[in-house]
Amino acid sequence: MSTASCWDEYSLSKFIKTLADVPSPNHFKSIHSSIIKLGFSRFAVVMTGLIGLALKCGALHDADKLFDDMPQKDVVAWTSMIVGHARHGRCEDSISFFRRLLASGTAPNWYSFSGALSACSGLGVEALGYGKQIHVQVLKSSFLGPVDPIVHHGLLDMYSKCHCLVYVQRLFDSMAVKSLVAWNLMMSAYLRCGQAEEALKLFNSMVAHGVKPGDFTYAICVDACAAHASIKQGTQLHASILKSGFDHDLVIRNSMVDMYSKCGCIGSAKAVFEAMPSRDPVLWTTMISAYGRCGCVSDAIEMFEKMIQMNIKRDEVAYLAVLSACSHAGLLSKGWQYFQLMFEEEHTVVAESEHYGCMVDLLCRSGRSEEALDFIEHMPFEANVAIWSTLLHSCRMYGNAKLGQFAASQMSRIDPEFHSNWVLLSSIHAAESEWDTTWKIRESMKDENVKKDPGFSWIELSQ
Structure with missing residues (x-):
């Protein structure tokens, strides 16, 4: 790019797009410098391409500055910022750019909506309200023409990650043409919301409708079998995967190992692992x-x-x-x-807290409750309810009522709505024959309407 005579703004824009396919911070800095030297920075099409390259390279600060310096911003530039920030996990910034786009009077395109919905998905439940507002904007825009499938997919994913299963079902059922992606998202929503059996039923319905499963479809269904501990359906799926040629897919293999282990078939899990060439x-x-x-x-x-x-x-x-x-x-x-x-x-x-929790559990299982307390008090962050619960269970096992009382009080301080600690604590005092204390705790539980939840489990029976 030594001279400007070989280039115009459109050819340069196309060249920048090719660089974005293999993004490199060095490429970005080099071409940015050349654009300024050769006087192409006045062309919006060139600067929009450069912003896209910066975003692909992860240079979000540079992209923000380039965007802010643009005198006129079209929908392509706005969309690049919305999508780019969402892709890098800067979901709040992505939504902020979408809001600014609307405030500027620029009409969003389907990719703008898709990027904003992706940002809402990344934030989860906290962004549900704004996700619904975007849905309303989509419905308003649909009067101008049919909604692009990527927006439908974005809405399905957003409602799924916000655990709004009713909205996902309603939207899925309203789609005249359901792509494989839509089927996958609906199955994933069922699985995410704890309805693994419904996910497997939907898979059967999809196949009955003549839709060919893909790699993600099989991965979701194997995960559903794992969640449902359904070895029969799991082995049937394994056979379908082998038949379809997806047996060397790492994601599917990973799900199959997990599924077999959760069904108690460690030999099958090991066989899947060892059969993998890489x-x-x-x-x-x-x-x-x-x-x-x-x-x-x-x-x-x-x-x-x-x-x-x-x-x-x-x-x-x-x-x-x-x-x-x-x-x-x-x-x-x-x-x-x-x-x-x-x-x-x-x-x-x-x-993280889970690693520290394992160490607390190790100390507690070894009967070292006091050492576990010392470990908790020297952690780099405050212990959560799960860690204090581990200590409380240890106190019950080894009969340490005083420490158990302290652990229970810490649990109540962190989460006043968490009541199972008092059930455990009453058991500790009862085991020590401290009936007055036990009676007081149980009376307090009655006053607070705290009840011990019965345990339950289920198994799959072969027919």
Whole structure:
């Protein structure tokens, strides 16, 4: 780009788009400098392309500045900012740009709506109100022509991630033509809202309508079988996956390992793992979780050690999987070893509340309730209800009423609506034959209308 004679604003815009296919911060800086030198910065089409490149490179601050400096902004420029910020997880900024677009009097296009809906999906329930407002805007715009499928998909995804299943169903049923993406989103919504069986029924309906399943379809359905602990449907799906040629898809394989382990078929989970010619860190982590879930703790530890030996990247989820396995088996020294290893990783691994919770559980299972309390008090953040609950259960097991009282009070302080702590505490005092205290706690529970919820479970019976 040494001279301006070879270029006009349109050819330069096309060239920038090709760079955006393989985004590089160096390319962005170089072409930005050349655009200024050659005098092309006055052309909106060029600057819009440059903004798109900046966003693809993750240079959001540069994109914001370029956009703000544009004297006139068309819908393409606005949409680039809306979509780009949503894609990088800056969902609130994305929605802010959409609001500014409307305030400017510029008419949004379907991609503008899609980007804003994606931002609402990223924020979840807190953005439901604004998501509904966008839906109203879409309905108003639909009078000008048929709504693009990407907007329908965006609405389905937004309502799904806000757990508004009724809205998802209503929207899905209203679609005259349902694409594979729409079917997938509807199944995903059922699964997200705890209706795995409905997701599997919808899969059967989709096949009956002659729609061919894709890789994401199978992944969703296998996850539904895992959530429903349905080994019969899971094995049937496995056969369909093999028949359809999706058996080497990493996402599907990962879901299958998870499904078989949740159905208690660790041998099948291992067979799926070992049949995979290439394995990513996610698949390794899923297999460790599978071993831990099925009580094969030594296998879980062996697999984690293999990850270390083979220098396979271990993230927070991998560490949580192996710490959970150690916790369930009461392997305190091994758990401490892996917990400390987290802080020695070359890449950043952040110990979160779940990791600390595993360590509290390990100490509690070893009967070291006082040490667990000391560990909690020295954590870099305040303990949550789950961690205090672990300590309270330990106090019940080992008969430490005084510490149990303290743990229960901490739980009530954090979440006054959480009542099961008082059920446990009354059991602790009853076990110590402290009947006066037990009676007082149970009277308080009656006054607050606190009841012990009965436990229940279910199993799948072969027919």
